[in-house]
Amino acid sequence: QDGSATAVPSDGVEYLVSTVVGGQTLDLDFDTGSADLWVFSSQLAASSRSGHAYYTSSKSSTYKALSGYTWDISYADGSGASGNVGLDTVQIGGTTVTNQAVELAKTVSSTFVSDASDGLVGLAFSSINTVSPQQQSTFFDNAQSSLDSPLFAAYLPFNADGAYDFGYTDSSKYTGSITYTSVDSSNGFWEYPSTSYKVGSTVHSLSGYTGISDTGTTLILMGDSAVTAYYNQVSGASYSSSQGGYIFPCSATLPTLSFKIGSTYATIPASLLNFGTASGSSCFGSLQSVGSGSQNIYGDVFFNAYYGVFDASGPSFGFATI
Numbered sequence: 001q002d003g004s005a006t007a008v009p010s011d012g013v014e015y016l017v018s019t020v021v022g023g024q025t026l027d028l029d030f031d032t033g034s035a036d037l038w039v040f041s042s043q044l045a046a047s048s049r050s051g052h053a054y055y056t057s058s059k060s061s062t063y064k065a066l067s068g069y070t071w072d073i074s075y076a077d078g079s080g081a082s083g084n085v086g087l088d089t090v091q092i093g094g095t096t097v098t099n100q101a102v103e104l105a106k107t108v109s110s111t112f113v114s115d116a117s118d119g120l121v122g123l124a125f126s127s128i129n130t131v132s133p134q135q136q137s138t139f140f141d142n143a144q145s146s147l148d149s150p151l152f153a154a155y156l157p158f159n160a161d162g163a164y165d166f167g168y169t170d171s172s173k174y175t176g177s178i179t180y181t182s183v184d185s186s187n188g189f190w191e192y193p194s195t196s197y198k199v200g201s202t203v204h205s206l207s208g209y210t211g212i213s214d215t216g217t218t219l220i221l222m223g224d225s226a227v228t229a230y231y232n233q234v235s236g237a238s239y240s241s242s243q244g245g246y247i248f249p250c251s252a253t254l255p256t257l258s259f260k261i262g263s264t265y266a267t268i269p270a271s272l273l274n275f276g277t278a279s280g281s282s283c284f285g286s287l288q289s290v291g292s293g294s295q296n297i298y299g300d301v302f303f304n305a306y307y308g309v310f311d312a313s314g315p316s317f318g319f320a321t322i
Ligand SMILES: C[C@H](NC(=O)CCC(=O)c1cccs1)c1cccnc1
Pocket: 031, 033, 034, 075, 076, 077, 078, 079, 189, 212, 214, 216, 217, 218, 295, 297
């Protein structure tokens, strides 16, 4: 069954979707960069649960334990979580999946305790699900047979309620046409070639680079050559180790940033490239370094400018101006 679920911005860091798991409502972070659906659970220490809604399997009449199944995930930013696994009914908007693998957290890292979300819904490819001894399918993979089209879309406007659409694209959420590019899912991500970028109108090559569409990451993360080229064009910009990234005077004029998704440039407006006050009159950049490697991470700031379509037939990734 097709459906749409509202995504509410939280602290400018993530978008949360109210999700019903075994009759229990949790605010979950939809993450197209991972493939585990995990929730804060009654098995967590009380100190780790504080401030969060959490799932109690014994309160669900439809929960079925998967005896001996475990999960343990580590994200690129060093955060992580682990626990055990069961099956339950998961409802997101108008889409319901019965016997969805629900991963119950027994441990979560400190960033998750301080974040607003009560867990994550992984929407990358099931090939990178961490459940052992048998890998489990994502909500989207399980839902596909009940959808009109095997796709979901992310609509995440800046500082406003957005949505995740399942089974259809909603033309009221974008303008113009959707441009699609083929996805290479061999790493388990919604990944595609991203071999050029522009700072303002100046073109730079990024030979061999790819991009990953990752709604679980807030910012735009690119290789150091691109980040350096961008902030060289911002008066007063510098890397602040205390702030953990590039900052600049809030009064600075910012160039636009464009990057290729397949063969088509996506352009991030200057307004979205100022992530907000770091401290005093210094502002934090929405473009930061991904560190090593040749995978750029296009996070929520990208989706603030573009409606993103994740189509399993192909697979392909499409984007259209919001
Ligand atoms: C916020 C954090 N982001 C990352 O770890 C960067 C994401 C990153 O580098 C990559 C994603 C895919 C291949 S590389 C995060 C935490 C939890 C879930 N999702 C994202």
